[in-house]
Amino acid sequence: MGGADAAPLNVGTVTTEYIELAPTGQDGRHVYTCPLCEAMCGLEIQVADGRVAGIRGNPDDVWSRGHLCPKGASLGAIHDDPDRVRAPMIKVDGQWQEVSWDAAFRRCTELLAPVIAEHGISAVTCYTGNPLAHSFSLGRYTGVLLGMSGIPVSYSPGTVDQWPKNLSSHLMYGNWWGFPVPDIQRTDLLVVMGANPAASQGSLLAAPDVMGILAGIDTVIVIDPVRTATAAKADEWLPITPGTDAALLLAVVHTLFDEDLVRLGRLAGHIEGVERLREAAADWTAERVAPVTGIDADRIKHLARQLAGAQRAVVYGRIGLCNQEFGSLASWLVDVVNILTGHFDTEGGAMFPRPAAWTVTAQPQPGLEGGLPEFGRWQTRVRGAKEVLGQVPVSCLAEEIETPGEGQIRALITVAGNPVLSTPQGHRLDELLPGLDAMIAVDLWLNETTRHADVILPGLSPLEQPHHDDLILMFAISSIANYSAPVFTPEDPDRPEEWEILVRLTGLCAGMPAEDVDVAAIDDGFFDYLCFTQGLDGAEVRSHYNSTGPAGGPERILDLTLRTGPFGDRYGENPDGLSLAKLKEQPNGIDFGPMVAQVPEILNTPEKKIRLAPEYLLDDIPRLARRLEREPDELVLVSRRHLRSNNSWLHNVSALMKGRDRCTLLMHPDDAAGRGVVGGDTVTVQSSAGSIEVPVEVTDAIKPGVVSMPHGWGHGKPGTRMSVANGSPGVNTNILSPPMFLDEPSGNGALNGIPVTVAKIG
Numbered sequence: 122m123g124g125a126d127a128a129p130l131n132v133g134t135v136t137t138e139y140i141e142l143a144p145t146g147q148d149g150r151h152v153y154t155c156p157l158c159e160a161m162c163g164l165e166i167q168v169a170d171g172r173v174a175g176i177r178g179n180p181d182d183v184w185s186r187g188h189l190c191p192k193g194a195s196l197g198a199i200h201d202d203p204d205r206v207r208a209p210m211i212k213v214d215g216q217w218q219e220v221s222w223d224a225a226f227r228r229c230t231e232l233l234a235p236v237i238a239e240h241g242i243s244a245v246t247c248y249t250g251n252p253l254a255h256s257f258s259l260g261r262y263t264g265v266l267l268g269m270s271g272i273p274v275s276y277s278p279g280t281v282d283q284w285p286k287n288l289s290s291h292l293m294y295g296n297w298w299g300f301p302v303p304d305i306q307r308t309d310l311l312v313v314m315g316a317n318p319a320a321s322q323g324s325l326l327a328a329p330d331v332m333g334i335l336a337g338i339d340t341v342i343v344i345d346p347v348r349t350a351t352a353a354k355a356d357e358w359l360p361i362t363p364g365t366d367a368a369l370l371l372a373v374v375h376t377l378f379d380e381d382l383v384r385l386g387r388l389a390g391h392i393e394g395v396e397r398l399r400e401a402a403a404d405w406t407a408e409r410v411a412p413v414t415g416i417d418a419d420r421i422k423h424l425a426r427q428l429a430g431a432q433r434a435v436v437y438g439r440i441g442l443c444n445q446e447f448g449s450l451a452s453w454l455v456d457v458v459n460i461l462t463g464h465f466d467t468e469g470g471a472m473f474p475r476p477a478a479w480t481v482t483a484q485p486q487p488g489l490e491g492g493l494p495e496f497g498r499w500q501t502r503v504r505g506a507k508e509v510l511g512q513v514p515v516s517c518l519a520e521e522i523e524t525p526g527e528g529q530i531r532a533l534i535t536v537a538g539n540p541v542l543s544t545p546q547g548h549r550l551d552e553l554l555p556g557l558d559a560m561i562a563v564d565l566w567l568n569e570t571t572r573h574a575d576v577i578l579p580g581l582s583p584l585e586q587p588h589h590d591d592l593i594l595m596f597a598i599s600s601i602a603n604y605s606a607p608v609f610t611p612e613d614p615d616r617p618e619e620w621e622i623l624v625r626l627t628g629l630c631a632g633m634p635a636e637d638v639d640v641a642a643i644d645d646g647f648f649d650y651l652c653f654t655q656g657l658d659g660a661e662v663r664s665h666y667n668s669t670g671p672a673g674g675p676e677r678i679l680d681l682t683l684r685t686g687p688f689g690d691r692y693g694e695n696p697d698g699l700s701l702a703k704l705k706e707q708p709n710g711i712d713f714g715p716m717v718a719q720v721p722e723i724l725n726t727p728e729k730k731i732r733l734a735p736e737y738l739l740d741d742i743p744r745l746a747r748r749l750e751r752e753p754d755e756l757v758l759v760s761r762r763h764l765r766s767n768n769s770w771l772h773n774v775s776a777l778m779k780g781r782d783r784c785t786l787l788m789h790p791d792d793a794a795g796r797g798v799v800g801g802d803t804v805t806v807q808s809s810a811g812s813i814e815v816p817v818e819v820t821d822a823i824k825p826g827v828v829s830m831p832h833g834w835g836h837g838k839p840g841t842r843m844s845v846a847n848g849s850p851g852v853n854t855n856i857l858s859p860p861m862f863l864d865e866p867s868g869n870g871a872l873n874g875i876p877v878t879v880a881k882i883g
């Protein structure tokens with residue numbers, strides 16, 4: 122059988138020592154990969170008397186070698202959380218009732234079928250949230266829901282996250298989920314822009330103990346409006362005006378051309394658009410952008426020279442560069458600078474990872490054949506937002522629910538998402554969700570969003586399900602594979618796993634009663650489609666599992682994606698290769714080594730070249746030029762993360778909530794003094810979208826003119842079951858996020874650089 126591109130086979134590095142592990146559901150030592158963030162730490166979990174007695178980093182894990190953070194250590198508390206929803210619930214006359222699974226699915230049918238019968242499937246939408254990127258079950262089967270339900274428009278936090286990067290990768294490489302990742306374990310100079318791995322532990326950059334790796338790099342420069350914990354440990358902090366990174370990077374590009382520092386190296390024959398780029402950057406001198414960025418012209422030019430002069434160097438940009446007004450330009454230019462300086466697809470530069478298992482997103486999006494990409498194939502009904510890579514801004518959801526007429530949204534399915542807190546206009550959703558005809562939530566907590574549902578269908582606790590990371594392996598600095606068996610067996614052995622819930626909801630949308638859906642038939646159909654994308658005959662591949670199992674579900678897909686992946690056994694063609702069965706024999710994981718050069722094989726542009734200067738992005742440069750002329754704002758707001766939070770949903774773990782209030786506004790002493798504010802004062806923060814009241818933390822670790830807030834707060838709403846979180850609710854910063862403040866090419870929300878005013882209360 123064929124399969125993915127052949128790469129040199131490698132048995133991988135495995136630990137050979139004897140490990141005594143307890144079987145699922147029994148007391149003793151378990152190993153399990155933490156599903157909470159991209160660091161994918163291997164944990165060692167001691168179970169005694171059927172409960173988690175202790176969690177520490179697993180020193181034998183081939184990837185993380187014992188690293189962990191306080192969140193991973195809290196998985197036992199998450200499992201034991203009395204507030205966690207353990208049985209399906211339906212709302213009857215405003216009161217929640219626990220019911221059987223059959224009754225819950227019947228209720229879904231009762232609610233959703235009439236909406237579809239009367240208004241069609243376009244009256245139904247879904248919002249699929251962040252945890253599914255890590256979930257074995259959800260990640261793969263959200264593809265079923267989105268692809269097979271017939272729901273025409275769906276929403277996700279993708280458009281308040283990495284959509285600009287999806288866009289630049291689509292336009293440059295024809296590979297919308299193929300992100301170049303900084304090879305931090307082999308570089309000498311790292312420039313971090315708009316990321317704070319000390320808190321996030323790495324994003325679109327999966328690395329074990331990322332701060333440990335950074336500590337070993339000769340020179341780290343952090344470009345951020347905030348002197349974050351990452352910046353504090355770096356060699357240099359360059360405070361930048363939010364939203365001006367694209368201007369800075371264009372000036373770096375200008376300098377590289379101007380000073381004849383461009384070195385394409387091995388890639389020269391694989392790149393087109395160099396001259397077009399030179400023209401585009403011609404009038405973007407460092408002197409021109411210095412005033413608006415707040416970084417000296419000499420420093421900008423020196424940065425270009427440092428990058429060009431270093432043997433191994435890389436620029437890394439993340440959410441601060443995406444969730445901003447010029448997210449697409451900034452995301453694109455990060456790659457451009459790496460390419461022009463010869464630090465691309467080479468050790469220590471930006472490289473494409475090589476995941477051991479391919480993902481549902483691995484299929485390229487069509488639409489690069491002609492000159493301009495095919496975006497705007499449809500527009501939203503209310504504001505006329507154009508579709509980009511199949512999505513529209515998540516901030517459109519509220520108006521699509523609110524505005525009557527043909528195509529109005531009347532039913533919502535949320536899967537692992539909390540848009541009431543996480544998205545711009547979330548507080549409008551909070552007001553509008555009760556008016557829906559039907560709302561179904563696949564979630565583990567009764568929180569700010571799910572309290573509005575009619576039915577809650579809970580998944581298993583993380584420790585009750587097997588784990589294999591999904592999307593995250595596509596961002597990993599080494600090709601690792603690991604599979605974790607569940608630590609516990611679910612209390613109710615008949616509980617469906619989340620993938621099965623999603624298959625039933627898919628069937629329901631497609632016209633079948635949820636309770637009667639032939640789960641295996643839909644699962645087989647999806648499996649056959651995945652086989653088809655690899656040029657394989659699904660029925661033939663499926664027959665292979667008849668005797669060996671797994672008979673279906675995510676494990677069968679995982680086996681397929683491992684076996685047809687770069688290290689796979691291709692169903693016997695390569696007998697020494699990888700399969701799920703072999704992976705299960707290695708509970709500490711298998712390491713297939715660091716990233717390798719993959720250009721041009723990895724490119725999917727029609728001409729198999731890197732498009733360095735896509736016209737669609739060049740067309741946005743005049744908007745950036747207008748930004749240079751704009752009057753400076755009095756104050757602008759940016760977002761931040763904290764090591765012990767995870768977006769909105771880990772605030773119910775008391776061990777993670779210890780210490781002082783984290784939901785504060787960071788403000789520079791000069792800005793505070795000018796407003797008569799001192800630390801601890803409560804202030805009103807006002808934007809064009811709304812206002813909030815929040816305590817101030819005065820600190821010189823922020824650029825004057827910038828204030829910073831964390832997101833994911835604003836708990837304490839009636840009808841939620843989040844007893845710990847509700848005790849320290851904080852406020853929802855997304856009340857301040859204007860729904861129309863966007864990165865125009867991608868439609869991604871600009872959650873950073875929001876103009877605000879701050880006034881002391883009283």
Ligand SMILES: Nc1nc2c(c(=O)[nH]1)N[C@H]1C(S)=C(S)[C@@H](COP(=O)(O)OP(=O)(O)OC[C@H]3O[C@@H](n4cnc5c(=O)[nH]c(N)nc54)[C@H](O)[C@@H]3O)O[C@H]1N2
Pocket residue numbers: 158159251282314315316317318320321322323324344345346347349361362363364365366439440441442445759760761762763764765766767768769829873874
């Ligand atoms: N502990 C923890 N870990 C997490 C999460 C969490 O909530 N908590 N969330 C996870 C998720 S969903 C994601 S997407 C990742 C994100 O991971 P990161 O990208 O590392 O996110 P942040 O830690 O928010 O860091 C973003 C930085 O961008 C800066 N910034 C804001 N605006 C600008 C700008 O215009 N220019 C520049 N140069 N910088 C700017 C901010 O000041 C901030 O320091 O983290 C993931 N990991």
Ligand SMILES: Nc1nc2c(c(=O)[nH]1)N[C@H]1C(S)=C(S)[C@@H](COP(=O)(O)OP(=O)(O)OC[C@H]3O[C@@H](n4cnc5c(=O)[nH]c(N)nc54)[C@H](O)[C@@H]3O)O[C@H]1N2
Pocket residue numbers: 249250251252256278281282440444536537538539540542543544563564565566568580583619760761767768769770831832833854855858872
């Ligand atoms: N102002 C501002 N807003 C932001 C950001 C920012 O930087 N600034 N960052 C944005 C980013 S990058 C992201 S990714 C989004 C996150 O946006 P969301 O994905 O909407 O928010 P989360 O808080 O991650 O919500 C996760 C939900 O999943 C549930 N959950 C947890 N584990 C599981 C599970 O195993 N199964 C199921 N079914 N449910 C589970 C939780 O109870 C919660 O309801 O927030 C965005 N919002």
Ligand code: SF4
Pocket residue numbers: 155156157158159160161162188189190191192193194322
């Ligand atoms: S850094 Fe923390 S949250 Fe992230 S994978 Fe490791 S233990 Fe889990």
Ligand SMILES: [Mo]
Pocket residue numbers: 251278282
């Ligand atoms: Mo995210």
